[in-house]
Amino acid sequence: MAKILVISDIxxxxxxxxxxxxxxxxxxQVFCLGDIAxxxxxxxxxxxxxxxxxxxxxxxxxxxxxxxxxxxxxxxxHEARKALHWQKKVLTAESKQxxxxxxxxxxxNGDVSLVHGSPRDSIWEYIMNTLSARMNLxxxxxxxxxxxxxxxxxxxxxxxxxxEITIEVPRQGETYAMRERAFLNPGSVGQxxxxxxxxxxxxxxxxxxxxxxxxVAYDIHTVQQQILDAxxxxxxxxxxxxxx
Ligand code: ZN
Numbered sequence: 316m317a318k319i320l321v322i323s324d325i326x327x328x329x330x331x332x333x334x335x336x337x338x339x340x341x342x343x344q345v346f347c348l349g350d351i352a353x354x355x356x357x358x359x360x361x362x363x364x365x366x367x368x369x370x371x372x373x374x375x376x377x378x379x380x381x382x383x384x385x386x387x388x389x390x391x392x393h394e395a396r397k398a399l400h401w402q403k404k405v406l407t408a409e410s411k412q413x414x415x416x417x418x419x420x421x422x423x424n425g426d427v428s429l430v431h432g433s434p435r436d437s438i439w440e441y442i443m444n445t446l447s448a449r450m451n452l453x454x455x456x457x458x459x460x461x462x463x464x465x466x467x468x469x470x471x472x473x474x475x476x477x478x479e480i481t482i483e484v485p486r487q488g489e490t491y492a493m494r495e496r497a498f499l500n501p502g503s504v505g506q507x508x509x510x511x512x513x514x515x516x517x518x519x520x521x522x523x524x525x526x527x528x529x530x531v532a533y534d535i536h537t538v539q540q541q542i543l544d545a546x547x548x549x550x551x552x553x554x555x556x557x558x559x
Contacts, residue, residue, distance in 0.1 A: 321501040430462045506554070
């Protein structure tokens with residue numbers, strides 16, 4: 316049995332990342348689907364922690380891209396923008412180098428294509444519904460595509476016989492047999508948006524072809540305090556408790 320930890324959208328939330336790593340236990344590989352930076356208080360520390368993991372494959376997210384570059388930040392809402400300006404200031408040269416080397420386009424690993432957003436546009440496009448899933452179905456060639464970006468744990472399952480895509484919201488504790496083609500989203504480590512404030516991740520077993528979605532509680536109060544202490548928008552602290 317091989318155990319691959321699939322994480323996404325850490326958003327500089329080190330306490331949530333540590334909780335996930337501890338809950339997942341020993342793993343053989345880590346797929347990180349991007350957005351290490353943005354929103355949260357400890358981007359450098361999250362990057363250092365990721366760099367300490369062996370067998371890491373990591374994608375670039377839209378917040379990582381924005382925190383690095385000269386992109387006009389108008390594409391982000393007012394408060395996300397504030398956090399990005401702040402991150403641009405605090406990111407060390409080493410952290411920027413790590414972010415700069417992340418993959419901006421789809422990475423194929425065995426039976427899986429890895430993206431931040433979608434196969435067509437790895438950094439920016441959201442797969443939120445069956446229409447966007449359908450439009451991306453021919454943009455990758457592997458059986459499965461793992462993506463983040465939406466901060467929702469979800470499986471978009473394609474059934475060839477009916478030529479149909481359905482959305483499944485995974486239940487904690489269930490193991491999904493991966494059949495036919497599908498888009499799988501492990502949810503967000505550092506800022507879940509499905510009204511469940513617990514950190515989200517998934518375990519993928521390439522031999523068993525199974526996907527286990529997980530949630531783990533972490534010390535949200537500490538992170539809220541870190542956000543306020545850093546002078547980041549209070550709204551980013553508030554939303555963590557509500558899972559939005
Ligand atoms: Zn994100």
